[in-house]
Amino acid sequence: MIENLTLKQTSSLLKNKELSSKEITELYLKKISEGKELNCYNFVSEELALSEAAKSDQRRGTDNLKSDYDGIPIGIKDLFCTQGVPTTASSQILANFVPTYESTVTQKCKEAGLVSLGKLNCDEFAMGSTNKTSYFGPVKNPWKSKDSKADLVPGGSSGGAAAAVAGDLCVASLGTDTGGSIRQPASFTGTVGLKPSYGRVSRWGIVAFASSLDQAGPITKTVDDAAILLDIISGHDDKDSTSSIKEKENYFQNINSNVKGIKIGIPKEFMSDDLPMSTQKAWIECRDLLKSNGAEIFDISLPHTMSALPTYYIIAPAEASSNLARYDGVRYGLREQGKDLIDMYEKTRSKGFGDEVKRRVLIGTYVLSSGYYDAYYLKAQKVRSLIKNDFNEAFNIVDAILTPSTPSTAFEIADEPNDPVQNYFNDIFTVPVNLAGIPGISIPFANDEKNLPIGLQLITDSFKEQKLLNIAKNIEETVQYKEIPEKWWTT
Amino acid sequence: MGFDKKNLLKLGKLARISINDDKLGSLGEDLNSILKFVDQLQEIKTDEIDPTSNSLEQTLLSREDIIEKINESEDVLENAPEKEMNFYVVPKVIE
Numbered sequence: 001m002i003e004n005l006t007l008k009q010t011s012s013l014l015k016n017k018e019l020s021s022k023e024i025t026e027l028y029l030k031k032i033s034e035g036k037e038l039n040c041y042n043f044v045s046e047e048l049a050l051s052e053a054a055k056s057d058q059r060r061g062t063d064n065l066k067s068d069y070d071g072i073p074i075g076i077k078d079l080f081c082t083q084g085v086p087t088t089a090s091s092q093i094l095a096n097f098v099p100t101y102e103s104t105v106t107q108k109c110k111e112a113g114l115v116s117l118g119k120l121n122c123d124e125f126a127m128g129s130t131n132k133t134s135y136f137g138p139v140k141n142p143w144k145s146k147d148s149k150a151d152l153v154p155g156g157s158s159g160g161a162a163a164a165v166a167g168d169l170c171v172a173s174l175g176t177d178t179g180g181s182i183r184q185p186a187s188f189t190g191t192v193g194l195k196p197s198y199g200r201v202s203r204w205g206i207v208a209f210a211s212s213l214d215q216a217g218p219i220t221k222t223v224d225d226a227a228i229l230l231d232i233i234s235g236h237d238d239k240d241s242t243s244s245i246k247e248k249e250n251y252f253q254n255i256n257s258n259v260k261g262i263k264i265g266i267p268k269e270f271m272s273d274d275l276p277m278s279t280q281k282a283w284i285e286c287r288d289l290l291k292s293n294g295a296e297i298f299d300i301s302l303p304h305t306m307s308a309l310p311t312y313y314i315i316a317p318a319e320a321s322s323n324l325a326r327y328d329g330v331r332y333g334l335r336e337q338g339k340d341l342i343d344m345y346e347k348t349r350s351k352g353f354g355d356e357v358k359r360r361v362l363i364g365t366y367v368l369s370s371g372y373y374d375a376y377y378l379k380a381q382k383v384r385s386l387i388k389n390d391f392n393e394a395f396n397i398v399d400a401i402l403t404p405s406t407p408s409t410a411f412e413i414a415d416e417p418n419d420p421v422q423n424y425f426n427d428i429f430t431v432p433v434n435l436a437g438i439p440g441i442s443i444p445f446a447n448d449e450k451n452l453p454i455g456l457q458l459i460t461d462s463f464k465e466q467k468l469l470n471i472a473k474n475i476e477e478t479v480q481y482k483e484i485p486e487k488w489w490t491t
Numbered sequence: 492m493g494f495d496k497k498n499l500l501k502l503g504k505l506a507r508i509s510i511n512d513d514k515l516g517s518l519g520e521d522l523n524s525i526l527k528f529v530d531q532l533q534e535i536k537t538d539e540i541d542p543t544s545n546s547l548e549q550t551l552l553s554r555e556d557i558i559e560k561i562n563e564s565e566d567v568l569e570n571a572p573e574k575e576m577n578f579y580v581v582p583k584v585i586e
Contacts, residue, residue: 100566199547212545238554242547310529321506328507330579335572341582346509358508359518362499363525365506379532381542386535388543420521421528437546462546 002027004168004484007225010072014060021060021071024171025053025115028073032117032169037489038140040164042078043086044118049073052115059113069228070113075170077161078119079126080106080216081205085116089207090134091124093327093334093352103205104240105174105216105233112232117170121160124354125324126176126209129184129426131159132413133356141189141410142167142485146451152410155185155426161219162189166485172220172229176206178213179312180406180430183442186219187405187455190444190483192472193219194226195430197462198437199244201230202237210319211242213312213434223443223473227251230465246463254466257473260294264471265398269305270429278448279404286445286456287402289478290471298398302390307383308432309424314367314380315435320357321364327352359420388436395461400471403429405442405455429457438462441472444481453483494519494526 005013005024013019032044056071081087081099088094106116123133130153131139139159141152143166154163158175162185165173175182177195186193194217201216208214218229228251235248266287271280291297329335329348336351338344353361367376394401407428417423433440439462442455456475460468494502496515499522503510510518564577573580 097570100562100569198545199549238552241551242545242549244547244549245552304535307532307535310532313525314529314532325507329572330581331567332570333572338582341584342507343509344582345507346503349507350509350511353508359521359525361506361508362502362518363522366502366522366526367529369502369505375533376529378542379535379537380529381544382537382540383532383535384543385540386537388546419524421524424528435546462548 004221005171006221007069007072007172007228008222010171011068014071021053021056021115022050024071025049025073028117028170034490035167035169038142038163038167038169039137040121040139040160040167040169041075041118042088042090042121042136042160045085045116048085049115049117056113056115066111066113067232069232071115072171073115073117074109075117075120075161075164075173076106077122077158077173077175079122079176079207080174081207082106082116082119085119087119087207088135089125090122090136091352091354091357092135093348095135095334097332101205104202104237105206108233114232120164120173123157123159124357125207125320126157126178126181127320127356127360128156129180129423131156133354135354138413139163140413142489143189143410143452144485144488150412150414153188153413155188155410157181158219159185162186162191162193165189165191165219165221167489172218172225174216174229174233175219176214176216177434178209179316179434180427182217182219183405183430183440183455183457184426186442187453188410190453190481191219191221192223192226192441192443193217194230194441195433195439196230196234196465197439199242200234200439200463200465202240202243204237204239208323210316211323212319213316223469223476224252224255226441227255227469244463249466251466251469255473256470257477259290259471259474262295262400262471263298263398264290264295265298265300265394265401267300267302267305267401267403269302270403275404275407276409276448279454282445282454282456283402283404286475289475290402293474293478300394300398300401302394302432304383304386304390305432308387308435309428311380311383311387311435312431313424314376315384317360317364318368318377319364321361321368324357324361356420384435387432391436391438391461399460399467401459403457403459405429405457409448409450409452409454433459439465439468441468443472443475444483445475445479446481447483494522
């Protein structure tokens with residue numbers, strides 16, 4: 001039985017004609033069907049996937065391949081618009097929406113010959129860190145605590161994208177990350193999750209949440225695979241005015257795991273007594289491992305770390321309240337009947353949005369409203385400058401920063417904090433990276449005493465993805481993390 | 492300011508989200524909790540600091556004004572909740 005294939009392995013299986021794209025696609029469709037209980041997919045594009053796979057096999061037969069990865073099946077977070085394939089953002093308000101266009105990222109995947117298996121569940125409009133805000137129900141983490149049968153959250157918002165990779169319901173997947181939505185679920189599921197620099201990957205055709213923070217990126221089984229997918233999806237796009245004109249690099253080809261002389265910063269603000277001992281231990285072990293592999297270690301300070309979360313919870317809702325104004329029941333999506341136009345808007349949005357989305361739209365509307373703009377929104381934008389400046393100063397000293405990815409490992413779906421703010425703390429280590437627009441990667445390091453994956457985060461300066469991947473690869477090679485969850489969902 | 496019933500209904504009007512009476516209490520508590528959390532920023536001195544609206548250090552780009560066929564009205568209208576000919580239909584706006 002073929003299990004846990006990476007992009008790199010699948011590429012060579014296809015190349016050596018050991019498997020056809022059709023066979024591999026059928027295999028993953030079967031895994032998806034067996035893994036229904038995980039609730040990873042909002043929509044499985046079975047017919048389309050099989051026909052794309054058949055076309056890929058034809059191209060292979062005539063030596064006319066689109067890329068080395070032609071014919072490999074991947075999963076797409078249900079936030080990327082895909083022409084003719086339902087795109088819901090896991091919201092009732094878009095439950096019947098079928099885009100008439102293709103996002104730049106998914107278009108690039110098509111141009112590389114990748115086969116889409118379907119659309120992956122996520123928190124509604126990517127707002128959440130548990131995948132519990134999805135209209136289509138929560139995703140279950142393939143991992144379970146060793147002493148309990150309780151279902152665990154996969155993290156979020158790209159919960160389906162991370163769980164599908166961890167549970168091997170796709171070879172790799174694409175997610176989006178506004179405040180940690182790739183790295184936090186990657187950490188909870190023992191996968192690799194990369195958030196590129198703001199502007200490295202086009203946002204065109206991705207359902208917008210907070211436009212100054214949103215960025216798409218890969219969730220994969222290995223660092224090499226993250227580099228491969230980043231090669232495919234990155235680059236300037238005329239359709240996104242915030243996409244960078246910097247030349248894209250050949251990340252996979254140039255990957256080099258040598259860390260001799262590389263300077264690694266350990267920020268003191270990320271250490272606290274609340275951090276589980278097993279996470280603290282993993283963090284220290286990783287630091288020591290990099291040191292023994294030749295890196296230099298520096299204690300650094302990012303003084304405004306604790307201000308990042310409140311800053312984010314002003315800026316992200318403000319941008320969301322503006323972006324989500326488009327869901328008005330007129331042009332697409334849900335419409336509730338009303339006695340007049342305004343009544344129709346209000347009823348449609350009240351029914352179509354879930355509780356967390358409503359909270360954020362309302363808070364966003366409040367902080368942007370006349371009389372409160374300066375006190376909240378402008379203030380948050382100024383603190384954002386301070387946070388960005390902390391990183392700039394750190395990168396005058398070090399090449400990369402090492403932190404834990406999350407303040408805990410995966411927890412039970414049934415755990416329900418009374419206060420929404422408690423949930424926000426899941427993103428405490430990832431949010432500063434989005435505010436600064438720099439890249440971050442979460443890689444699995446070890447399992448804790450409950451046998452749940454612990455992820456560590458590496459951060460570099462803007463557009464230093466190559467360096468980020470190189471260091472991540474060094475850790476991966478040294479640690480040899482090979483844990484995979486028991487497949488309880490197939491029995 | 493806290494979110495009492497009156498403020499919440501006003502905010503709901505601004506955001507075009509109707510709020511049911513039975514939700515006013517719990518929603519008010521949630522929003523007050525979020526507001527209290529973000530209020531800690533007021534303690535940070537930012538007098539001399541410029542705001543950051545976007546982290547990308549790049550001036551806005553212009554591109555050639557070339558007409559492309561994308562999102563043609565016939566296709567786009569396929570997603571309309573209600574349509575007539577080439578138009579979206581909405582509830583009556585003028586009495």
